[in-house]
Amino acid sequence: MKGLMIQGTASNVGKSLVVTAICRWLRNQGYHVAPFKSQNMSNNSYVTEAGTEIGRAQGVQAEACKAIALPEMNPILLKPKNDRTSEIICLGKSIESLSGAGYRTHFYETGKKAIIESLALLETRFDYTIIEGAGSPVEVNLNDRELVNMAVADMADVPVLLVADIDRGGVFASVVGTLKLLPEAHRKRVKGILINKFRGDPELFTDGVDWLEDYTGIPVLGVLPYTAHEIEAEDSLAIREDKVSSVDNALDIAVIVFPYLSNFTDVDPFYQEEDVSIRYVYRKEELGTPDAVILPGTRSTIEDLEEIRNRGIEDGLLDYIHKGGTVAGVCGGYQVLTNQLIEGDKVIRGMGVFPVTTLFHEVKTTQRTKGVVYSRSGFQSSVVEGYEIHLGEMREEKKLIPLFLLENGEEGAVFDGGRIIGTHLHHVFHNKDFRTEWLNRLRLRRGLSKPGAALLRKDPYDQLAEWLESEVDTDALLNLINNGVRAE
Incomplete structure (x- = not known):
């Protein structure tokens, strides 16, 4: 399929926001775009017009795409009930509650089938699908039966853009460490790097960009400045x-x-x-x-x-x-x-x-x-x-x-x-x-007075698209989306 997968070096590096920005930027170029996240874990969910339940991030991303939210945009939603058990929402409907071990043992094949069918449906209805991963793609203890990162990139056969959060520190180690831990076949899927949440003068990071590109052989498509935004957050990490x-x-x-x-x-x-x-x-x-x-x-x-x-x-x-x-x-x-x-x-x-x-x-x-x-x-x-x-x-x-x-x-x-x-x-x-x-x-x-009328605000999705376009090589980004894993 034509699309792109956004993966991160860790949780909360900004994957959801980057996907949302790309979705609105592509929509503003006239393309019909679908967001996708195969498996989400969040108690902050979104109810579609049909009354089905998906992750809130995918509902918000559908709004950025100016598309009707579909359960296929997030075929699996896990809603934690306690520290060990989660309710499983599959294609928008609650089906059962399982422990983590029970999920991996009993639900894996069902979940994989739902993901494959969902990707196939989105491919027939949209020009592009922008896919979001979860956490890190190198959770080595879970990768034998994972359903959310490189396994999904393989199913969709799309290139991967790796997002790293510089604000938390250790950005070089997080990027290099992630790439080193990936198997060779999956490392080849990573066709670009984005540095997110940069504060200060980006000129001061020019040498850092050069070093990353020289060491990894992968282009850095942009350094995104830290931005305050009005886009709804997804889970408790982002309170x-x-x-x-x-x-x-x-x-x-x-x-x-x-x-x-x-x-x-x-x-x-x-x-x-x-x-x-x-x-x-x-x-x-x-x-x-x-x-x-x-x-x-x-x-x-x-x-x-x-x-x-x-x-x-x-x-x-x-x-x-x-x-x-x-x-x-x-x-x-x-x-x-x-x-x-x-x-x-x-x-x-x-x-x-x-x-x-x-x-x-x-x-x-x-x-x-x-x-x-x-x-x-x-x-x-x-x-x-x-x-x-x-x-x-x-x-x-x-x-x-x-x-x-x-x-x-x-x-x-x-x-x-x-x-x-x-x-x-x-x-x-x-x-x-x-x-x-x-x-x-x-x-x-x-005893306070009422505030005056608020100024009209620009559409927050358009603001995100402008943020992306001003800091990212969007020509290279679109070329990557169109040419897939063969792009160099």
């Missing part, structure tokens, strides 16, 4: 740093970090609000007295509730709520606020904020949906849209005021005129009108 606003008297929003945090990108829109600071809370003593607390999604609601209870965070949150604090619970963060949680014969006491029982079922709800803010919620009417991924069903112990009226009925709950809200709707704060009103309530309580 953003705390954001400290430069605005005087900025709002302080605390986000509780669950051990099995999922879909944490629900808080990303707050990074674009100039007068909002975001900080992440791991321990009770870090909570303080913020303007609001967000409880995000969790892949293992009961386990994470018990963990924040053991850490004392629950007591701190309840004290904060009783003193008039503002709280928003999203998905699992909503479920922990209920009276009790029931999974089979297991009954766990919840935080008791909402008079609701959460019942967990085997069948997962995965759907995109839209609707309006409920008329009696206390919030102004506005259109909202987002997606749901959850196992829990909420059974009210007494009638609550819902937060939204969605296509599939009433959803969420409101307490004290909107001071406490709960919802299963991911991306709730991506809805600008709702987010603005929620923040304006916090501003009003602090």
Whole structure:
């Protein structure tokens, strides 16, 4: 097939971002492009229009391609349930949960078949497929049955571009070490190197580029500067740093970090609000007295509730709520606020904020949906849209005021005129009108003025494409994609 595979010298070197940038750059050249990652491990997933579930990075990359996200773009998604077991999503549907050893023993052939069929389908529908690897291609203890790096490059018969992160240090050793550990046949697939996250004057790295090219015999196609961006992150390795606003008297929003945090990108829109600071809370003593607390999604609601209870965070949150604090619970963060949680014969006491029982079922709800803010919620009417991924069903112990009226009925709950809200709707704060009103309530309580109208921002995908085009030899890149492993 015509395409390219982006592999990295380690996790979190920027593979996903580079794939996203290449996808939008190619789309802007008029090509029809598909992203692909054979096997992803992340609790931050994406719901397609058809209600199937894939890795969030591939959903975002499909948006960069201006293409409809398909399950074939990420045929295998592993969602960790604990340190040993993961739920397996195959071609968008949950099929079973297995340990790492069980996955390698029992699922390998099924997964390989799904990958091959997915690549074949994408080849018939798109001009190019840009493939993302995972971690490092030289995890030598796993390479006999790997399904995500060079094995996939072989299946697709595409060249490989190796990305290295210079910001973490050791870039020469990471590039050379990776190449040395590759078998000769796979080393020949690596046709280019990208240096990512460079800070400072790139002229100071000219000798470094020359040395890499001389030593490895592989061209360095570009040195990408470190860039701040608005593209959603994929997994917990990429949780953003705390954001400290430069605005005087900025709002302080605390986000509780669950051990099995999922879909944490629900808080990303707050990074674009100039007068909002975001900080992440791991321990009770870090909570303080913020303007609001967000409880995000969790892949293992009961386990994470018990963990924040053991850490004392629950007591701190309840004290904060009783003193008039503002709280928003999203998905699992909503479920922990209920009276009790029931999974089979297991009954766990919840935080008791909402008079609701959460019942967990085997069948997962995965759907995109839209609707309006409920008329009696206390919030102004506005259109909202987002997606749901959850196992829990909420059974009210007494009638609550819902937060939204969605296509599939009433959803969420409101307490004290909107001071406490709960919802299963991911991306709730991506809805600008709702987010603005929620923040304006916090501003009003602090006696702050509402901010002026924000300047129109350039499409973040186009910004990424420009970042790539300004620093990478795109003629060589396109030649590599078109000519495959035979390109020299």
